[in-house]
Amino acid sequence: MDLAGGVRDAETDHACAHLGKAIGVANLLRGTHAHSKQRRSYIPVDLCAKHGVSTEDVYRGNSTEALRNAVHEVASAAMAHLNTARGMRERIAAKCSRRVLSISRREDAATAAAVLLPAVGTGAYLDALEKRDFDVFDPGLIRGTMPLVTQARIGWNAYRGTY
Template identity: 40%
Template sequence: MRMQFWRDVIEKTYAGHPPQEPVALLLAKVLHEDNVQFTKSFWIKVIGAREQYLSNQSYTTLDALEAYSEATYSSLHYLSLEALNFKSTDLDHVASHIGKASGIAAVLRGTPLLAAPGPNSTHAAVLLPVDVCAKNGLRQEDVIRHGGTAPGLKDTVFEIATRANDHLITAREMLKRAGEEGKGPAFTTFLPAVPTSLYLGRLEKVDFDVFDTSLQRREWRLPWKAYIANVKRQF
């Protein structure tokens, strides 16, 4: 019902009849008064992907996690570029890979929180891709029971984190290909790559133990790293 509500909001707002709801009214202003050409399908993709995984079920494959990240995180990057009136294949490629990296890293970051035992252990969940878990002999119930000591967990996390890092590497190469266009205002939409990169670096330093408590602490370097990235136009 929640997701259908947002579908209706998008459809009515694009038709020029926004519901009397704050987000809808703001979106209507941007679309019909400011004439920002947001692609409607990006909003619908986000809603559909969120709906598919509302119950916190595991991703069947690493490719499925990547597809989810593309539909959600990458779509929001595309919309951010459109908000700045950028329509560029090269910039879209950068956005796509950053979104995939961020979405994959978010699943890793959330693993100790979702799988945490305790009074709500009946609702504990492990979203790590089933195919990667099976390949490394990891049983998802062991993650809930044993946390970071679950056999096969580190190897599983390593493989997933490697995919995320590969996307960041590709995004950096695509940014170079974009040339001056990627160094202008469009670059600000790519700054979420900074916390993703920092998290993956910290994860490697603790030998891919997602339950290491240091990973749950606030990254004090983030403001400085984001500033440097923005000045140098590199992430």
């Protein structure tokens, strides 16, 4: 059975599943500013209630302490998934190197690494969010990173075989 990117490895598939969750959650946080203008919020209602976040504050773009606490919890869940996926890197690499190094196995290792490269951008966003005290309405986060910088990070990680 072919798994992620055509790689036949359950460990890589598991890492991709965790990475997909991290990317999805991070992208919803990243889109909070745009969603709030449409009077939508994807921050879980139970976390909003737990921290006393008013949905009107979210819709107005008011970065309150309560909202930052709720965002912190959501971002922590995303980072946990990202760290789990990254933690599997050594086992995936070891599996690929223990196999008979046929052309297809080397291709499997390269494909596995390439499939997991979206972790680079997600990790950079979550790190930037933490540096800005989990303020999803911070202008620097809304503006984002220059695409050339992101491409350079992805290229560097691809060269090093990390994600």
